[in-house]
Amino acid sequence: MSSRALPNPGWGPLSALPGNPLMWVLILSELLVFMAFFVLYITERAAQVALFDASQQHLDPLMGGLNTMVLLTSGLFVAFAVEAIAAGKVRRTRQWLGAAAGLGVLFGLIKLVEYASKFAAGITPETNTFFGFYFGLTAFHFAHVLFGLILLGLVSWRTNVENVETAAAFWHMVDLIWILLYPLLYLLR
Amino acid sequence: MTLLPGQRRLLITWAMLMVLTLVSMASARLDQTSWEALPLWSAALVLVVTGFKAQRLLMVYLNLRQSSGAWKGAFVGIITLTLVLISAGYLYARLM
Numbered sequence: 001m002s003s004r005a006l007p008n009p010g011w012g013p014l015s016a017l018p019g020n021p022l023m024w025v026l027i028l029s030e031l032l033v034f035m036a037f038f039v040l041y042i043t044e045r046a047a048q049v050a051l052f053d054a055s056q057q058h059l060d061p062l063m064g065g066l067n068t069m070v071l072l073t074s075g076l077f078v079a080f081a082v083e084a085i086a087a088g089k090v091r092r093t094r095q096w097l098g099a100a101a102g103l104g105v106l107f108g109l110i111k112l113v114e115y116a117s118k119f120a121a122g123i124t125p126e127t128n129t130f131f132g133f134y135f136g137l138t139a140f141h142f143a144h145v146l147f148g149l150i151l152l153g154l155v156s157w158r159t160n161v162e163n164v165e166t167a168a169a170f171w172h173m174v175d176l177i178w179i180l181l182y183p184l185l186y187l188l189r
Numbered sequence: 190m191t192l193l194p195g196q197r198r199l200l201i202t203w204a205m206l207m208v209l210t211l212v213s214m215a216s217a218r219l220d221q222t223s224w225e226a227l228p229l230w231s232a233a234l235v236l237v238v239t240g241f242k243a244q245r246l247l248m249v250y251l252n253l254r255q256s257s258g259a260w261k262g263a264f265v266g267i268i269t270l271t272l273v274l275i276s277a278g279y280l281y282a283r284l285m
Binding site: 007013016017018028031032035038039042043045046049053056057061062065068069072073075076078079080082083086169172173175176179180183184186187188189 | 200235243267270272279
């Protein structure tokens, strides 16, 4: 890539990344934090396989799969928003951002339904190690979804190329983490 | 502003991600009445599909294919390392 084509000239190694370079520092650090939690989870699972497998049966993998599709579709809409703002279509950009945020809210609602069903069955983070991880990891991810929704709202208000690219990068990171979280918690047994 | 993937490529990637999500759900044998451990090939397929989904998301949604080779390598490397560690932990639990 030539220096003229760099999206953020003057930012050293971060010059080659779209959006605000500081967002990429956050994205990298968040990925490493989640990676550490995933390794901790799989290590604990190795020590208590029977408990983890028995507990995992109480999760609803179809609901988790549905949420994966909701978040991936939301990611598509955010990518469409980036395309729209690059073409100077501010109104269309806001529409895509609104659609993406709507699916983000739907993701949250599905997650809350899942949590409610667990609590109704008497399952809490205190139940055992597996559910400690389940609630801890999904709630931490959920907090990122909420922060992402705030970012999408902010860039719908202050709509320009850099802001939309920055929020999009964060939203895709939220997507990426869920892609890894879903099979780890719901599918592998 | 970097060169963007374009709506057509984004839609193809989205369709691919949807199909791959269904493939990973199917390979995890969610239709089973009993909750048995997955055959190793099923677990491997779930992890390979996950890795491919993550790679597509990084390259197309996040548009890292327009970035430098170092950044592409760094992000793909983090995801690969994560999946290798998950696979190792899973295998250890299965084989010990």
